[in-house]
Amino acid sequence: xxxxxxxxxxxxxxxxxxxxxxxxxxxxxxxxxxxxxxxxxxxxxxxxxxxxxxxxxxxxxxxxxxxxxxxxxxxxxxxxxxxxxxxxxxxxxxxxxxxxxxxxxxxxxxxxxxxxxxxxxxxxxxxxxxxxxxxxxxxxxxxxxxxxxxxxxxxxxxxxxxxxxxxxxxxxxxxxxxxxxxxxxxxxxxxxxxxxxxxxxxxxxxxxxxxxxxxxxxxxxxxxxxxxxxxxxxxxxxxxxxxxxxxxxxxxxxxxxxxxxxxxxxxxxxxxxxxxxxxxxxxxxxxxxxxxxxxxxxxx
Amino acid sequence: xxxxxxxxxxxxxxxxxxxxxxxxxxxxxxxxxxxxxxxxxxxxxxxxxxxxxxxxxxxxxxxxxxxxxxxxxxxxxxxxxxxxxxxxxxxxxxxxxxxxxxxxxxxxxxxxxxxxxxxxxxxxxxxxxxxxxxxxxxxxxxxxxxxxxxxxxxxxxxxxxxxxxxxxxxxxxxxxxxxxxxxxxxxxxxxxxxxxxxxxxxxxxxxxxxxxxxxxxxxxxxxxxxxxxxxxxxxxxxxxxxxxxxxxxxxxxxxxxxxxxxxxxxxxxxxxxxxxxxxxxxxxxxxxxxxxxxxxxxxxxxxxxxxxxxxxxxxxxxxxxxxxxxxxxxxxxxxxxxxxxxxxxxxxxxxxxxxxxxxxxxxxxxxx
Numbered sequence: 001x002x003x004x005x006x007x008x009x010x011x012x013x014x015x016x017x018x019x020x021x022x023x024x025x026x027x028x029x030x031x032x033x034x035x036x037x038x039x040x041x042x043x044x045x046x047x048x049x050x051x052x053x054x055x056x057x058x059x060x061x062x063x064x065x066x067x068x069x070x071x072x073x074x075x076x077x078x079x080x081x082x083x084x085x086x087x088x089x090x091x092x093x094x095x096x097x098x099x100x101x102x103x104x105x106x107x108x109x110x111x112x113x114x115x116x117x118x119x120x121x122x123x124x125x126x127x128x129x130x131x132x133x134x135x136x137x138x139x140x141x142x143x144x145x146x147x148x149x150x151x152x153x154x155x156x157x158x159x160x161x162x163x164x165x166x167x168x169x170x171x172x173x174x175x176x177x178x179x180x181x182x183x184x185x186x187x188x189x190x191x192x193x194x195x196x197x198x199x200x201x202x203x204x205x206x207x208x209x210x211x212x213x214x215x216x217x218x219x220x221x222x223x224x225x226x227x228x229x230x231x232x233x234x235x236x237x238x239x240x241x242x243x244x245x246x247x248x249x250x251x252x253x254x255x256x257x258x259x260x261x262x263x264x265x266x267x268x269x270x271x272x273x274x275x276x277x278x279x280x281x282x283x284x285x286x287x288x289x290x291x292x293x294x295x296x297x298x299x300x
Numbered sequence: 301x302x303x304x305x306x307x308x309x310x311x312x313x314x315x316x317x318x319x320x321x322x323x324x325x326x327x328x329x330x331x332x333x334x335x336x337x338x339x340x341x342x343x344x345x346x347x348x349x350x351x352x353x354x355x356x357x358x359x360x361x362x363x364x365x366x367x368x369x370x371x372x373x374x375x376x377x378x379x380x381x382x383x384x385x386x387x388x389x390x391x392x393x394x395x396x397x398x399x400x401x402x403x404x405x406x407x408x409x410x411x412x413x414x415x416x417x418x419x420x421x422x423x424x425x426x427x428x429x430x431x432x433x434x435x436x437x438x439x440x441x442x443x444x445x446x447x448x449x450x451x452x453x454x455x456x457x458x459x460x461x462x463x464x465x466x467x468x469x470x471x472x473x474x475x476x477x478x479x480x481x482x483x484x485x486x487x488x489x490x491x492x493x494x495x496x497x498x499x500x501x502x503x504x505x506x507x508x509x510x511x512x513x514x515x516x517x518x519x520x521x522x523x524x525x526x527x528x529x530x531x532x533x534x535x536x537x538x539x540x541x542x543x544x545x546x547x548x549x550x551x552x553x554x555x556x557x558x559x560x561x562x563x564x565x566x567x568x569x570x571x572x573x574x575x576x577x578x579x580x581x582x583x584x585x586x587x588x589x590x591x592x593x594x595x596x597x598x599x600x601x602x603x604x605x606x607x608x609x610x611x612x613x614x615x616x617x618x619x620x621x622x623x624x625x626x627x628x629x630x631x632x633x634x635x636x637x638x639x640x641x642x643x644x645x646x647x648x649x650x651x652x653x654x655x656x657x658x659x660x661x662x663x664x665x666x667x668x
Contacts, residue, residue, distance in 0.1 A: 029460035033440075035381075035440070068455060075425065075637075078638060079640060079641055083640075083641045083644045083645070084644055085640040085643070085644050086643060088379055088381070088440055089587075089591060089636070089640050090637070090640060092381070092584065092587050092588070092636070093588070093633055093636040093637045093640060094633075094635065094637075095584075096588065096629065096633040097586070097629075097630065097633030097634065097637065098631075099629060100626050100627075100628075100629025100632070100633050101629075101630055101633075103624070103626040103629065104327075104626040104629070104630055105623055105629060107624040107626060108331055108624070113624050113626060180431075228444055228448070230549075231441070231444075232445065235441060257410040257488060267456050267460055269453065269455050269456040270452070270456065272448075272452050273448065273449050273452045273453070275448070276445035276448045276449050277445075277449065279441065279445050280431070280441075280442055280445050280446075283431070283435075283437045283438075283441060283442065284431060284435050284437060285435065292438070297438075
């Protein structure tokens with residue numbers, strides 16, 4: 001269970017969760033529930049493969065994933081912030097739209113509604129051979145993962161700094177707790193919430209791009225509930241970037257263990273359930289109550 | 301509620317559906333097909349034959365149950381996203397109980413299995429209900445989590461413990477008693493040429509009864525009054541002496557029971573067994589159905605029928621045009637988004653009208 005291969009795959013499994021959970025964090029900290037993460041992840045995955053397919057460059061794919069994620073989250077923002085519609089309803093509708101639209105377009109582009117043809121993945125970062133000993137020592141460690149793994153880990157630190165060490169982060173969090181106060185101080189609540197939701201789209205879209213580029217193709221419904229697991233991780237991590245990272249690593253590990261056990265005579269379904277059970281337990285408060293932002297879900 | 305408001309309530313979903321078809325038509329045109337041809341084929345598939353219309357009703361049936369589940373909870377101010385999990389638990393328990401009913405006459409087995417289905421869904425829904433009432437935990441996250449737990453749990457049970465021997469498919473053996481008959485025979489007897497292969501079964505009658513039951517509970521019982529009061533304003537309901545916590549738990553239980561009844565179609569009427577992972581989102585589509593039906597029982601019925609039409613027609617569209625059947629997923633999603641946005645616009649219009657009317661009244665008083 002603690003073999004290197006499992007830990008290795010755990011980090012890969014955790015990466016899309018980390019990016020998506022951070023995305024959820026920005027949205028929810030600004031006061032907007034983002035059930036649409038699942039659909040954003042899926043759209044990001046799809047867009048990244050389309051872009052990689054046509055350009056041959058997986059980095060263009062990652063950029064497309066970010067862009068598509070932001071586009072979908074813009075829809076969520078307009079429906080739930082401008083039109084003040086129920087945020088959960090909007091999220092549910094967007095998930096449905098993402099599922100339908102990606103399958104529809106997969107069929108239009110590749111003539112199959114099941115999956116895309118394989119595309120190139122990202123080359124791993126490594127020091128040039130000419131660096132000698134240094135390259136030989138460092139490369140087996142860092143040259144082992146797709147670059148987006150490091151981007152995800154870096155994003156955790158960045159998210160922490162932005163949320164807790166910048167005026168923007170303070171305003172964003174205040175908007176989620178007490179929008180009236182923010183408004184009184186002359187800061188636009190809508191602007192803060194739009195920022196939160198768009199950042200969440202960018203991050204979840206990038207998460208989707210990693211998911212698809214890591215498997216080198218788009219498969220229909222490949223998000224397979226990961227958006228919801230990321231949401232769970234964000235809650236289990238108590239709406240904190242570092243907490244979310246821990247939860248994602250744990251959930252990624254559970255997924256990796258479950259995969260390594262497949263084919264053996266072990267009921268993997270129970271391993272799969274761990275994230276969901278832990279989240280429910282965390283919400284009830286058995287291991288320290290997880291408390292959502294005070295104005296979460298309330299239109300302003 | 302004045303007349304204008306009431307018309308708006310009925311009109312906005314219709315406008316949204318029409319607009320969604322327009323958007324769908326643009327998409328179809330963009331990929332070089334004629335939208336008129338595609339929609340003609342869609343509706344021909346649904347209404348062009350008795351068989352097609354049977355499929356419409358068969359597809360609508362589970363959506364009526366999950367739609368009622370979402371709508372009922374919504375009336376209590378609760379968002380039950382857990383229909384998917386509740387219908388899995390209801391269906392599994394139904395199949396499990398059905399396996400043990402060998403030799404039991406149908407007139408005992410059928411009501412027993414209907415009850416088991418409802419109780420299964422109700423049990424699963426009671427957990428988020430109690431967590432909400434007792435700890436104040438929002439039901440949305442818990443119902444989502446419990447969907448995944450239910451899918452995993454039933455998957456484990458059917459693969460590891462209850463799998464039909466000597467079969468590759470992860471499904472239970474056929475239930476021993478409690479089958480609901482297909483309607484083809486009865487319809488043929490009265491001269492309607494329903495092909496015997498059509499899967500429409502007596503569960504649709506249970507679904508129609510459920511619509512009536514939901515209406516009766518909501519509008520003709522004290523409990524229904526309490527549910528609506530809690531949904532409109534919890535604090536006001538509390539001060540009026542309504543036990544809000546109890547109402548929340550009971551509303552979730554009732555909601556889950558409706559979702560569990562999907563088993564009457566899936567297990568008792570159609571497959572006669574529990575198949576791993578059979579649902580593919582019936583619970584989630586229930587949310588869409590409830591929204592489109594404005595969370596009223598009759599609205600749910602019409603919305604489910606519309607989705608039934610789309611699902612049944614999609615098969616023909618897939619076969620006879622270059623448009624993939626996923627078009628209907630796009631249509632359904634666009635419809636919901638438009639219903640949601642349209643709703644808000646209508647509500648705001650009405651609020652603005654009322655504000656203007658109130659202002660005019662005050663001005664008139666001042667003038668006098």
